[in-house]
Amino acid sequence: MSRIGLFITCVNDALYPQTPKAVVAVLERLGYDVDFPQAQTCCGQMHANSGYRKDAAKLAKSFERTFAGYDAIVTPSGSCAAMTRDQYPDLTGTDIGDRVYELSEFLLDHAGVEDVGASFPHTVTYHPTCHGTRALGLGDKPLRLLRAVDRIELVDLPEADQCCGFGGTFALKNSEVSSAMLDDKCRHAADTGAEYLAAADNSCLTHIGGGIGRVGGPRPIHYAEILASTT
């Protein structure tokens, strides 16, 4: 049996315990044993993408140490997974990213499961986050898992592939442009009339949810929480 390490990400560590809990629930339901290495912190993406290469390299090293003993590292974040795979080789020369799986990759490609036995009697619209979809190449993997959920009603999000405007420090440095992008995303989300807006990254959901908090619209939810639901 291979050892699975859970990388919850710094955002979830600080703000969203329910998401990694959901990942644990789904994986355990499918019979996997999951481990949570306590020494984990952040993948270094914010530093790398803001131009702080040295800081990012230190965090990459620390990630590498923490997860060295695991055969598979599962994370509920497309952009953190992309960070380890795309940028670590150049930052520190490690290929640990090859063993990092975004949850939907692990479920579909590694475990070979599409129906995880979830049930969620709600209307849901799905936002494909940029890093997950483009940088990591997730395609419609999270959506495929959602389609297999019992009693869920999926509604298409207009202009779904448009960025929500988060982009890490972009949201602060170019706050006005970011807000204009967010406006459009919130409007499209509200137009769906869905109860929930699901995505594969809580950082994007923090941004979209923060906007929806002002103007109204569906409730943001990480898709892992839908997969964990059995109501």
Add this chain to the structure above:
Amino acid sequence: MTTAFPPGRSLRSPKFAESAKVALGMPQLRSNLAHATGTIRGKRATVVGELDDWESLRDAAAAIKADVQHRMPELAVAFERKATEAGATVHWARDGAEANRIAARITREAGADEVVKVKSMATQEIELNEHFEAEGLKAWETDLAELIVQLAEDRPSHILVPAIHYNRTEIRDIFKGRMSDAPTGLTDEPAALAEAARLHLRRRFLSAKVAVSGANFAVAETGSLVVVESEGNGRMCLTMPRTLISVVGVEKLLPRFEDLEVFMQLLPRSSTGERMNPYTSIWTGATGGDGPEDVHIILLDNGRTDVLADEVGRQALSCIRCSACLNVCPVYERTGGHAYGHVYPGPIGAILAPQLEPGRHDDLPYASSLCGACYEVCPVKINIPEVLVHLRQQGPHHVGEKAAMGAAEAVMARPRLWRAALGAARFFSLPWRKRGSVRRLPWPASKWTVSRDMPVPPKETFRDWWKERER
């Protein structure tokens, strides 16, 4: 008439975030841009979808361009030899000033004080029109959109559609107000506007002694230049005047004539969303009795060979100026091209401008959310997000930000400190726990809360929960 920016605004400043704010406050501009980029995005997607081998074409184009970057001096010399043998005169220009001087001298020697111009980014980059003006010469744009921008005394805001920031009513008003021979009762019908421009330009084509062009490609094997266009004005300029001056960036070289096969499939689809463009002109030196007799080619460096030295950054030199990346960019769509403060706007501008003019556009690599839409469509597979991050890593950093990032790293690299920080955040956010989110935060976090709530940390973290269940 609404102009996108007050004419005369300096090309240098203000910084992107400031200019973007101005653009965002212009609803007409935003709706013009959203409409225009949305339409062209759709057209591009359709015609690209028709080709099964699109990805192989992109790979081939990227490989050819990488090869050119490896062998640039050799290819440039080969091109010069072939073009010279075919009767052209090849000039080398280290920078824009030198290229402008050469072009002005040739124009004078041809006994002319004005030139007609084919749409060209290289001559925009070196501000050839402004230079001619200062020397008492006149350069007339003949591309419809460039003509509109020139009449309005504005600046282009898009690589391919320089007047994308105007709608047709605004264009009608520009023609009526600034084109001396505009027909009375001119409507804003596209056909009527095109006809008015055609009549206006015809006189120029017939009298011009000198034309100035750029080139989309320069084939080293044969010494040929290639201009890809839609309107036919380029063909007029390239064939009618006796003297032709082409300003060509050295990165436009292609090794072999057959390489065009790859690029001619990629370029029209990526730029105008057409399977094939209406006019492709290819010429090799001068041909007696057919087209211009006095053919000059100015090979322009203007910072390009310095860019070659950067292994990551040099991808930007593969650009074929199709503007697909502008059309899909959510930032460009909302700010327009002027906000970038450089002749190359949008994603390609954000990676090219800071490299061509080091130290001058350090804010541009940050004018992106790194969403990656540009990389996805780029026909020559320039990994724009990668170059953006690379340039951010080279560039100067704000002292305060640097300190904050360093502190964050110091905490995050030490699990114990990280856990303590999480605890502190939970403690200090206690007053907001009931509400679940914070609506207003002090600067710099106010930049976040201007349009978004900030969630507060939960009562029980995942770590607590995990520890509890391990027991």
